[in-house]
Amino acid sequence: MQIPILHFEHVETLKLPLIKRFYKQHYPSAKPKSDELIIAAYENHHIKAVVRFRSIADYRLLTGMAVVSDERSKGIGQALLLYCKKNILKHNDYCFAYPHLTSFYTLGNFYTQRPDQLPAELRTLLTRYQASGKSLIPMMYKDDLC
Numbered sequence: 001m002q003i004p005i006l007h008f009e010h011v012e013t014l015k016l017p018l019i020k021r022f023y024k025q026h027y028p029s030a031k032p033k034s035d036e037l038i039i040a041a042y043e044n045h046h047i048k049a050v051v052r053f054r055s056i057a058d059y060r061l062l063t064g065m066a067v068v069s070d071e072r073s074k075g076i077g078q079a080l081l082l083y084c085k086k087n088i089l090k091h092n093d094y095c096f097a098y099p100h101l102t103s104f105y106t107l108g109n110f111y112t113q114r115p116d117q118l119p120a121e122l123r124t125l126l127t128r129y130q131a132s133g134k135s136l137i138p139m140m141y142k143d144d145l146c
Contacts (some may be wrong), residue, residue, distance in 0.1 A: 004043045004076065008083045011038040011050075022047050027066035036063075039088060041080045049080045053088065057121040062095040062141075081108040089141045094122055096129060096136040110139035 011019055013034045022040075023030040030052075032038060037053040037060075048071055052064040062084070067077045085108050094113075097105045102112060115123055118138050129136055 004048065004071075004074065006041045006043055006048065006076065006079055008080070008087075009040050009042060011040050018047065019050060022050055023064065023066060026069050027064065030064040030066065032064065037088070039080065039084060041076060041083070043076075049076045051080055051084060053093070056125065057119065059119055059122060060090075060093045061122065061125075062089075062093060065095075077104065078107065081105070085109060089143070091141065091143050093141040094118070095139050095141075096126055096134075097139050099135055099137055102137050102139065105139050108141070109143065110141050113138045113140050 016032060016034055016038075019032045019038055019040070023032060032050075032052055033054075035055070039051050039053075040047050041049040047068070049067040050064065051062060051066075054061045054063050065077060065080070067080075081104070089108070095105055095110055097110070115126055115138055117140075118126060122138070126136060126138055
């Protein structure tokens, strides 16, 4: 399998309507906001994947990783995660992963955490998500230098 040739872009607020449309088609529960750092993967000027980073207190939460539905399992999400690992992610960034995606995030240097290991602000958010029925695993990014 050959990974498509992608280019990555920090999405400007002006393009937020495009991102909202993307999520509506491929991850309807996602709610992108203008104060988030949004990274998109493009192939031939078409969005193939998006990920967002939400600031919570002194931390960032990787959220809303989504790949075009019929393009999944082609390495696009992995390429986007690798781009973020090289250019965006820093020690103590977090994500809340669905259980079936923990091995995916582990490839990007995320490691599972117990809820009691999370900063209070993130623990509160995780508790709220889990109370609404979401099964999520807290994970923390550790860069290669740690």
